Amino acid sequence: MTQPKTQPGSLTRRRFLTTAAGVALATAAAFHPGRALAMDPIKTAGIYTVPVEQQWVSRIHKAALTAQERGDIDYTYSENVSNTDYARVMREYAESGYTLIIGEMFAVEAEAREVAAEYPEIAFLMGSSFKPDDALPNMAVFDNYIQDASYLSGIVAGAMTETGSIGMVGGFPIPEVNRLMHAFMAGVKETRPDASFQVSFIGSWFDPPKAKETAFAMIEGGADMLYAERFGVSDAAQEKGVLAIGNVIDTQSDYPETVVASAIWHFEPTLDKAIEEVKAGNFKAADYGVYSFMKEGGASLAPLGTFDGKVPQEALDLVEQRKAEIMSGDFVTEIDDSEPKSM
Incomplete structure (x- = not known):
């Protein structure tokens, strides 16, 4: 997939999640992560608002490259995606057959969750300050608890x-x-x-x-x-x-x-857990923040x-x-x- 050529974006302020009325309705159909079982390696996309050289994103990118090297995922990514383009890029990857989408939705919480609701068969693992929503079973969240x-x-x-x-x-x-x-x-x-x-x-x-x-x-x-x-x-x-x-x-x-x-x-424990769950057909709404702890x-x-x-x-x-x-x-x-x- 051609990476969108967007201007560098930054997270100017944290938005509080506003739940659109249609989100719950859109996710009424059960998420079927088992559909990913036939996909080996897992077709994975990363969506980042900054360059992959930036500290935080570089750790996600590094873990994804490691997973790709061992054959668990087939990885591509888009960097410097502006906040206004983020939902569009998510949809582009979703429509292109990606099974696992990772990224950072801190400034686009509502929009990102709406997109995830439109594609219940796709697993989304997104950086967020908010907790997972059981009404959106195909979206798990993470954070860097270091x-x-x-x-x-x-x-x-x-x-x-x-x-x-x-x-x-x-x-x-x-x-x-x-x-x-x-x-x-x-x-x-x-x-x-x-x-x-x-x-x-x-x-x-x-x-x-x-x-x-x-x-x-x-x-x-x-x-x-x-x-x-x-x-x-x-x-x-x-x-x-x-x-x-x-x-x-x-x-x-x-x-x-x-x-x-x-x-x-080290983002590897977080991503590896998601890969394990997708492969097993068990991916669900969960808080992956614990996998950033030193004990993990x-x-x-x-x-x-x-x-x-x-x-x-x-x-x-x-x-x-x-x-x-x-x-x-x-x-x-x-x-x-x-x-x-x-x-």
Whole structure:
């Protein structure tokens, strides 16, 4: 399928789901995921509003490529799909015989659910802040719950900051970002109780220059450690000689003297579960967010790499202790979706 040539889109604000009256009626016919049993590999499409190089989407894309390499899916994708085009692209893939459609419907909740209702025989696995709807049995939702790894990265950051002033640059103050920032801040407090935070959101998912300028301002304000939720932040840290903590992907190879640690999202457990359910004919409305938890293999703290031996051992011991407690269930990282504030 030819990928739509659309202008880069961004999720300008989170819409609350408005349920159209026709959605429930359209899904009255039962979803028959068993129809996918004959499709091996599963014909899968990804629909993304940003480039596949963007942190969050890159993890979905990577997992899909891995599944394709082992023969589980036949994968294609469209990137830079604008919010106004999203429903149209969904329909194009649905009409082209794709059995599994994955993507991120954060800014197009109502429209995406309406499209899914029109194609009850197709499995939709979509990033969303909302819960699954039993009236829409062919749509499952997911989210990146990597707060465990973010918390551990905060422990490292707190041990490495000299001034105790930390700058945090995010895209939008939405649950997916907020919970990671809060977890990071809680981790920092473990090793630097007197830490202060400068928090700012740039209003875009992919605007490295703006993120960089925001980070510069934080450095001018005294920050010697930056939380790089967006691309561009680590560039500012590198130029000014301060440290940074990565998010979702490991960028230390690009910033070997700057990025101390990163909280990594592994989408493979989420996608693999969906593939398993489609193959078994059991795909249904469900919340796949749990497969991003560290206990499920959905998150990890990246290796220290060039910072091995530079992080205080006391902090590393605490990281290992908390990690073991997280895996055993003895420690639960708080999930706080409220907007973080400078403090």
